[in-house]
Amino acid sequence: MASANLSASPRENSGKGASRSLRSSGRVPATIYGHGREAQSLSLDTRELEKLLSHISAENTVIDLALDGKSARTIIREIQRHPFKRQILHVDFQELVAGEKIIVRVPIILMGVPDGVRMDGGMLDQTLRELEVEVDPADIPNHIEVDVTKMTIGSSLHVSDLVLPAGVEIVGDAEGSVAVVSAPRAAIEETAAGAEEATSAEPEVIRAKKPDDAEGDAK
Numbered sequence: 001m002a003s004a005n006l007s008a009s010p011r012e013n014s015g016k017g018a019s020r021s022l023r024s025s026g027r028v029p030a031t032i033y034g035h036g037r038e039a040q041s042l043s044l045d046t047r048e049l050e051k052l053l054s055h056i057s058a059e060n061t062v063i064d065l066a067l068d069g070k071s072a073r074t075i076i077r078e079i080q081r082h083p084f085k086r087q088i089l090h091v092d093f094q095e096l097v098a099g100e101k102i103i104v105r106v107p108i109i110l111m112g113v114p115d116g117v118r119m120d121g122g123m124l125d126q127t128l129r130e131l132e133v134e135v136d137p138a139d140i141p142n143h144i145e146v147d148v149t150k151m152t153i154g155s156s157l158h159v160s161d162l163v164l165p166a167g168v169e170i171v172g173d174a175e176g177s178v179a180v181v182s183a184p185r186a187a188i189e190e191t192a193a194g195a196e197e198a199t200s201a202e203p204e205v206i207r208a209k210k211p212d213d214a215e216g217d218a219k
Helices: 016-024 046-053 185-200 211-218
Strands: 002-007 027-034 037-045 061-067 070-081 088-095 102-111 123-126 130-135 144-147 156-158 177-182
Touching: 002 037, 002 046, 016 027, 016 088, 027 046, 027 070, 037 046, 037 088, 046 088, 102 123
Parallel strands: 002 061, 027 088, 102 144
Antiparallel strands: 027 037, 061 070, 070 088, 102 130, 123 177, 156 177
16 A cells, blocks of 8 residues: 655635735645545645645655644545646645555556567557556555566456455456467458458459340351
8 A cells, every 4th residue: 555645734815816826826726535534635745735635646645744733644635626737736635544545556567478469470458558446545555566487479358357466345346357479460461451452352243145145146
């Protein structure tokens, strides 16, 4: 489980105007909510937040949020950014409760080189890069490793094939594709060209003889 620390301050004023003023002063508006507690408005130091986000995976990192001399174990649920400037506009934190499972997204990392790539020149395509799982906050994995060395051309791996750590449960479609090994590009192009040639070839036309032609042949 990855963890990090961040400090926050209570925020009394709300609304667009107050949020704009807060950002102009170098802080980011935020909210913390959770099971059994009312949502509370906060503010964060912009530089401290950006530095933290530059080296963590926000979706599956437990953040100890220092607030009013106390510490709350949280996870970031949403980061709102400006569509053009990439400026952070707002952050939502969910407070974690001991023994209460949460749903998070965990990166999938493919390990090794498939036999179909190494021996036959195939192409490996990772079709799923994150897996949504339900897990106790104390057991959140940093990532999920998937061994692809035995994959051959035409084979695929699905979510149901993954070996997950104890206590981690899949959320969603267990038959979703994770990785596929396809034929070499040259082979695909050659097959496509052959199919196109067969389609475009002009078929031989055999016409029935007219009655006059038949009489002429008989003469």
